[in-house]
Amino acid sequence: MTRLAAMFAMFLSLTAPHAWAEGTDMTEAVIIDGLTANLAEFKWTHRPLIVFADSPYDPAFVRQMELIEDDLPALVERDVVVLTDTDPSARSALRSALHPRGFGFVLVGKDGGIKLRKPSPWTVREISRTIDKMPMRQQEIRESR
Structure with a gap:
């Protein structure tokens, strides 16, 4: 996937927070707004990477997202879906389950x-x-050989 395609996929996933529920191809939509996500939806199919912050402008959050965007194909290869949650006041299911403090x-x-x-x-x-x-x-690596 080219960098432009990866950026486009990220943009689409951020503008459609319900992308997973609508059956979007997860090889394209790697980054999803986690406010409405349910971890049970990903069990046995994907590895959720949940990135929390108290604001989308948190420097650590911005840096983490840059690092993720730099190599999206490696995450797709490992069946990773990135869920972001930068609004503590929304009290998402992810925050209730994982109890983050600031960035993490x-x-x-x-x-x-x-x-x-x-x-x-x-x-x-x-x-x-x-x-x-x-x-x-x-096991996935062995089976792919």
Whole structure:
């Protein structure tokens, strides 16, 4: 996927917060507004990466999203869907379930379990390494050979 296509996919996903519910092809819509997301929708199909902040202008949030946008194809390859939540006053289901404090991200496995929780931005390479060590991902790699 070219950088332009990735940016277009991100734009579409941000302007359509209900993209998942409407059956959007998740190989294109990687970044979704998490205010209305339900983690159960992704169980056994995707690895949600939930990025929280108290404002979309939080420098750590901005940096994390830049890092994600720099390598969207690596996330697509690992069945990652990025959910963003930058409005604490909305009291989303994600916030109720994961209890974030300020900026942070949470990686949830396909089994629905929390695999990683970090209070500072990480590169896609660092996130990918964590995913690639998971038993389910190891199985996916073996099956793809």
